[in-house]
Amino acid sequence: MTNAVEVAIVASAFGADAVRTAGHRKWAEASRRAGAAGFEVRRELFGYEADAAPTRLAGLGADIAQLGLWSVYSTPASLYTADGQLDAAALRRALDEAAALGARFVKLQLGGFADHADGDAIAGQLKGANVRLVVENGQLTQGGSLHQFVGLFDTLKRDGHADLLGMTFDVGNWAWCGVRALDAAVALAPYVEYMHCKIAAGEGARRFATAPAADDARFAAVLERLPRGVPRGIEFPLDAAAIHDDATRRVAWLAAA
Template structure:
């Protein structure tokens, strides 16, 4: 895999910035290391409108491919807050993002109103995805599959970011879920998960219990996003992960 193909998530830089990630300052840094793709995290923004403008301005020079993670629910209290989602979409378009990712949220059924809304939302140039989060309400495969199946039956191009580690929090089998959800998956959050004192936490590759190499092979050709904290020297950690990923992909050929 070329460096240009690997997507970095802003979470990688959180520790090195004392938890305050000014994402517009990452672009030139990332570019200087040979990477070309970044997933922006909205929850790191203290003033989203201001920071999105700064990122967009900085990226006029850097020209990275940006993806946008909102960290909010598509379904709020069983329905889609259409005004809120449209605001998030406008932010993604300001970033000229390739994709925008939501959590599923409180999905129960797809109403006619929400179906019509999703048809307009998902069938444009901006890819719209839902991610399996760590919650029991929005991170279960059956509900995610149900919505994605309904959408695709109605020509709604809603896609999925498959987080290989989050299934541990929900107590589900990641490999079984990969089989059922593969037709809808475009992006993969690549991480490992460690257990300490009965608690789970995301960690670097080969630092936990996830068979991440299996998912690289299974989802070969999809977008791989490196999504875990990378400590005080993030690029050392990222370079190590990049080497591990390349070795794993060569082994799987």
Template sequence: MSTVLVSLSSFGAAEVGRHGQLWYAQLAKSAGADSVEVRGEMLRDAATELPALAGLASVYSSPEGLWAEGGWLDSAALGRGIAAATTLGAKRLKMSIGDFRASSHGSLWGLKVQLSETRIELLIENDQTVSAGSLPALMTFFNAAESAGISLGMTFDMGNWHYVGECPIEAAKALGKRVRYVHCKGVQRLPAKWVAVPLAESAAPWRALFRVLPADVPRAIEYPLMGDDLLAVAREQIAFVRAL
């Protein structure tokens, strides 16, 4: 059976803002989650929240991109992510590539040096932008990183491919060997946008996608967990994802 995490964003920004990530991390663990993913964008006071969450999280999600606008390596953002993951006791840091472009290739050596100085594993996520979440952008980045002697794993977000108009199954075939962690996310199309939904309600062929993705990597719930009995809802969804 799979290792199952809950991304704390699943509980909604407003609710997490009201109760804090520690409250929801404890709820997720009580519901049977193996661990949680702490979200940097939802921290109210990192200096107190991160130490309080220590031991509960195995992934820290940074809202910052590795390359800042203009294509320069944001080593400070990477440093903040590594520091947060270290405080949490999390082994993995999740980031997007940001504004990586042709002019950025020369700065890959800086990334290699910075990663050589930490035991935190950096995982690259496909986000909801064409520049950092499309298959061509990610293939270009991973190939450039390999050429620079940097071997990076990936967080594969099942739902985000739809936001950039791409096929998740084709992406999984191209990137599957790099996948170390899967964000489980169903999607439905509204008139103006895609929205995240539970897998069972998804309009996408998620079962076929799981057959292409590695079966032995951790999976995180990253779709809305809502209901009057939130513990029961979380317990049901964790069991559902674990059994896939």
């Protein structure tokens, strides 16, 4: 496929209950059958806390690699606490777990970043780590504002840490924070290294994640503003009644979009 982009499937796309019940291995296999290049492991979907133990993660990572997939390790933890301090313990735990899995990316929420990135401390934690740290825009105002992300990358650049970390750009999450995804794409494109592909439907408390239509011009405009080679993760719900067919179709579409 000419100019195809790598596509990963996020475990939650198969349904939270399905992943907690059957485990990540089953859905990594489903991702491979659908033609995906990667698979995102979600820490919050482990059936037991013991699933995050190093030996369990190493086993899961070996299974994913044997399928020919690369992995993302996603944790709901935030890089910064609510009062703007670096959460060094959360970062260390995420890095250790991602290393055990053998992940390409380790993804955290941004959290309460204000104006002090503490780049030296992050760099110290990342020293020797064979995994790329990315922070994601969330659905809450704290950790989901465009101003925060612009400020974070400006601060890191100013302090000599321009390449310290990257961004997971979640197209749909901006809607929860009242930000136009295209505006965010224009401002943050240089820092985006991984994408979560979905859009938001509904309004207010009734807003929910869904798949973009193949002819969704606004979604297409966002893709056009972001780097073409950035891997794209399917994070919208797949059709539970036809998982394989839907996943296969969506992977092929997103790879070529």
